[in-house]
Amino acid sequence: MSDRPLPLPDPETAFFWEATARRQLEILRCQTCKTWVHYPKPSCWNCSSGDLKPERVSGRGTVYSYTVTHQDVPGYTAPFAVVIVELEEQAGLRMVSNVVDVPPEDVRIGMPVEVTFQPVAEDVWLPLFKKR
Amino acid sequence: MMRDVAIVGTGYSAIGRALDTTVGALTLDACKAALNEAGLTPKDVDGMATYPAAGDSVPCFYVVESLGIPRLDWFEDLFGWMPAGITPVIAAAHAVARGACDVAITFRSVKRNRERPPGIGYGFRVPGDMQFRAPFGDPMTSQWLAMWARRHMHTYGTTEEQLGSIAVTFRHHATMNPDAPLRVPITLDDYFASRVVTTPFRLLDCDFPVDGAGAVVITTLERARDLKTKPVKVLAGEFATGPRPDWDQWEDLTFMASKYCAENLWRRSGLKPDDLDLAELYDGFSWLALCWLEDLGICPKGEGGPFIADGNVAIGGTIPANTHGGSLSGGRLHAISHVIECARQLRGECGDRQVKDARVGVVTAGGGLMAGALLLEGNV
Numbered sequence: 232m233s234d235r236p237l238p239l240p241d242p243e244t245a246f247f248w249e250a251t252a253r254r255q256l257e258i259l260r261c262q263t264c265k266t267w268v269h270y271p272k273p274s275c276w277n278c279s280s281g282d283l284k285p286e287r288v289s290g291r292g293t294v295y296s297y298t299v300t301h302q303d304v305p306g307y308t309a310p311f312a313v314v315i316v317e318l319e320e321q322a323g324l325r326m327v328s329n330v331v332d333v334p335p336e337d338v339r340i341g342m343p344v345e346v347t348f349q350p351v352a353e354d355v356w357l358p359l360f361k362k363r
Numbered sequence: 364m365m366r367d368v369a370i371v372g373t374g375y376s377a378i379g380r381a382l383d384t385t386v387g388a389l390t391l392d393a394c395k396a397a398l399n400e401a402g403l404t405p406k407d408v409d410g411m412a413t414y415p416a417a418g419d420s421v422p423c424f425y426v427v428e429s430l431g432i433p434r435l436d437w438f439e440d441l442f443g444w445m446p447a448g449i450t451p452v453i454a455a456a457h458a459v460a461r462g463a464c465d466v467a468i469t470f471r472s473v474k475r476n477r478e479r480p481p482g483i484g485y486g487f488r489v490p491g492d493m494q495f496r497a498p499f500g501d502p503m504t505s506q507w508l509a510m511w512a513r514r515h516m517h518t519y520g521t522t523e524e525q526l527g528s529i530a531v532t533f534r535h536h537a538t539m540n541p542d543a544p545l546r547v548p549i550t551l552d553d554y555f556a557s558r559v560v561t562t563p564f565r566l567l568d569c570d571f572p573v574d575g576a577g578a579v580v581i582t583t584l585e586r587a588r589d590l591k592t593k594p595v596k597v598l599a600g601e602f603a604t605g606p607r608p609d610w611d612q613w614e615d616l617t618f619m620a621s622k623y624c625a626e627n628l629w630r631r632s633g634l635k636p637d638d639l640d641l642a643e644l645y646d647g648f649s650w651l652a653l654c655w656l657e658d659l660g661i662c663p664k665g666e667g668g669p670f671i672a673d674g675n676v677a678i679g680g681t682i683p684a685n686t687h688g689g690s691l692s693g694g695r696l697h698a699i700s701h702v703i704e705c706a707r708q709l710r711g712e713c714g715d716r717q718v719k720d721a722r723v724g725v726v727t728a729g730g731g732l733m734a735g736a737l738l739l740e741g742n743v
Contacts, residue, residue: 236502237487238494269612270492276607296517296616298509300500300561307500313561315510315611325611327496340517357498 235306237355243271246285251356254348257285258324267321290346291363292318295325299335312338316360332361368459369587369594370739372401372580373703376472378544378694382574386474387421391429393470393576401580402591403466405430408580410437410464412451413471414697420472420576437463446602446645446729447471448577448698453600453735455581460597465582471699472576492609505569505648507610508730509561512650514616516563518665521653523563525668527554529649530567530691532677537688539678539716545571545692568649570690577699579706584743595706598723598738599632608732617665619651621658621727624734628725629660632738636660640721641708642682643701646689651730656684659725659736683718698728702737709741 240248250257259268263280267288274281295317301309312335318324330338331347344360351357374396376389398404408430415422423438437458441450448471455467489497496502515521531551537543549567557566587594603623607613629635636659646652653667661682662670670676676684687693687704694700705724707713726737 235500236489236497238498239488239490240494241490244494270495270609296510296514298506298513298561298563299559300503300506301559302561304500304502306498311500313499313501313506313510315616323607323612323614327499327501327611329499340513351498355498359499 235351237352243273247271248355250285250287251348251358252354254356256288256290256346256358258288258318258320259283260286267324269324269326288318288320292316292344292360294330294338294340294342294344296340297338299338310335314338314360316344326358329359330361331359365460366462367584368456368581368597369584369743370579370597370702370706371582371587371590371592371594372397372403373706374398374400374578375542375703376576378542378573378575378696380544380573381475386419386472386574386576387425387429389474389574389576390421390426390470390472393472393578394426394430394468397468397578397580400592403580405432407466408432408468409435410455410458410467411435412439412441412454412458412467412469414441414445414447414451416442416447419474419476426468426470435464437467445733446698446735448696448700449702449726449728449735449737450602452579452581452699452702453602453737456597456600459581459583465586467581468578469581470576470578471697473696474574475572503561505564506561508648508650509564511616511619511731512563512648515650515654518617519668521668524551525672526563526568526649526653527551528672529646529652530554532671533646533685533689534692536678536686536716537692539714540687540693543688543693544573545688564648567691570647570695571692573694573696575694575696577696577703579699579702593710593741594743595709596740596743598634598740599628600735600737601627601631602735603627604732604734610731613732618658619654619730620732620734621655621729621736624727624736625659628736628738634723634738638723639682639725641686641705641718641724642676642684643686643705643724643726644684644689645698645701645728645730646685646691647695647730649691652685652689654730655727659727678716678718686713686716686718698726701726701728705737705739709739711741
C-alpha cells in the first residue's frame with residue numbers, strides 16, 4: 232500500500248482530513264439552508280450562501296453504486312471494489328470509498344454500511360466503510 | 364444574421380495501434396485530406412478549432428504554420444472537461460454561422476502516451492477533487508462510468524448480455540469499414556471471454572486506443588454548393604451539462620448530461636427522434652451509447668438494453684448506430700470519427716455499410732457530466 236496516492240489538503244478540504252485523523256467524519260454544511268455540501272466548496276450549491284461549516288455526520292449510509300476493478304492501480308492490487316456510499320443525512324450526499332470487510336464480489340447496491348478509519352500515513356486516516 | 368452552414372470536407376490520417384510518426388504529422392495528413400475532399404486549399408482557410416488538451420495533440424498554431432495558412436479570423440484551442448471530438452466542430456459551425464470566418468477546419472488528433480499509466484490523480488499527494496478518489500483506488504474514468512452503468516443495471520435491469528450486444532453490433536459494422544482498426548467479427552461468447560477491466564466493463568466495453576487524426580471542414584451552405592462534395596447541412600449543434608457536474612454527486616447516475624443536451628437539440632431544431640435515419644453515438648464505453656439512445660428519446664428511458672439486443676441499432680434496423688464501428692471498434696478518436704461517418708453516410712458514400720436513404724443523422728459526444736450533439740442533414 233506504500234504507493235497509495237495521498238490527499239493534498241487545501242484550505243477548502245483541510246477540515247475533512249483533520250477530522251478523519253481524529254477518527255471523525257465531518258462534511259460541510261450550509262448554515263443558511265442546512266444543505267450538506269460535498270465535495271467541499273466555498274459556496275452552497277443549493278442557496279449560494281458562503282456560510283458553510285463542517286459538522287459531524289453519523290457515518291452511516293448505503294452503497295449507491297460500485298465497481299470491482301480487475302487491474303492494479305497505485306496502492307491497490309486487483310481485484311478490489313470501489314464504492315459510492317450515499318450518507319443517510321441527505322439524498323445524493325455521496326462519497327467514494329471502499330468496504331473493508333466484504334469480499335469485492337459480494338458488494339451490492341443498497342448494502343448498509345458505516346464508516347471506519349484506516350491510517351495510511353502519519354497524518355492521514357482514510358474514511359472507509361464496513362457492513363452494518 | 365445567422366448563415367446556414369455545411370460540412371464540406373472530411374479526412375483521416377492513418378489510424379493504428381502504435382504509429383511510428385508524430386501527432387503533428389497525423390494532424391496535417393487529416394487536414395490535407397479533408398481540404399482535398401472539398402476541393403479547397405490551405406489558402407482558403409480562415410477559421411480553426413481543436414481540442415489539444417492532455418498533451419496528446421497539437422494546437423491550431425502548429426497547423427497554421429505547417430500548412431501555410433495566411434491568416435485566421437477565428438480560432439479556438441479548447442481545454443478542460445468537454446466532449447473533445449465534437450466541441451471544435453460545433454464551435455466552428457457557430458463561428459461560420461455568425462460570420463466570424465468563412466472556411467473553418469477542425470480536427471481531433473491523438474497520440475497515446477505509453478509511458479503514463481491510465482487514469483488521473485497519481486503522485487504522492489493529490490490535489491483538488493481527485494484527493495477524494497485517488498486515495499481510494501478510483502483514479503480511472505472507466506471506474507467512474509462503470510459505477511454509472513452499474514446503477515443503471517440496478518435501476519432498469521440492464522444486463523451484461525445487452526452491453527455485450529453493443530460491442531458485437533458495432534464490431535459487425537466495423538467489418539464493413541476499411542478504415543476501422545478492428546474488423547474481425549466477434550460473438551457474445553468472445554465478449555464474455557474478454558478480460559474484466561472494472562465491472563461491469565470488460566475490455567470489449569472500452570474504446571480501442573489508437574494513434575490517429577480526423578478533420579472536418581465547414582463553410583457556408585452557399586459556398587458549399589460550388590465545392591466538390593455534396594453539402595451536409597448542420598441543423599443544430601448543442602451542448603449541456605446539468606446541476607452538480609461531478610462524477611459522484613450528479614443527481615442520478617442513470618442518466619447523463621445527454622438528457623439536457625437532447626432537450627436543447629430537439630427544442631432548437633424543431634425535429635424529433637422519429638426524424639432520425641441514423642445515430643453516431645459516443646461510445647468511449649459501451650454503456651454511454653446505450654444511455655445516449657435513451658436520453659435522446661430514441662427509445663424510452665431504461666429500455667436501451669433490450670432495444671439494442673433486439674437489433675434496432677444494427678445496419679438494417681430501425682435506427683442504425685455507429686455504422687463505422689464506433690470508438691469501440693473504429694478507434695478512440697473522441698467522436699471526430701463519428702462526425703466524419705455521419706457526414707459520409709448522409710452523402711451516401713459508405714458502400715456495404717450505407718444506411719439506405721439516410722437523410723438526417725445525429726452525432727453525439729461526451730459521457731457523464733458533459734454532452735455535445737450535432738444534427739446533420741444530407742440532400743440539401
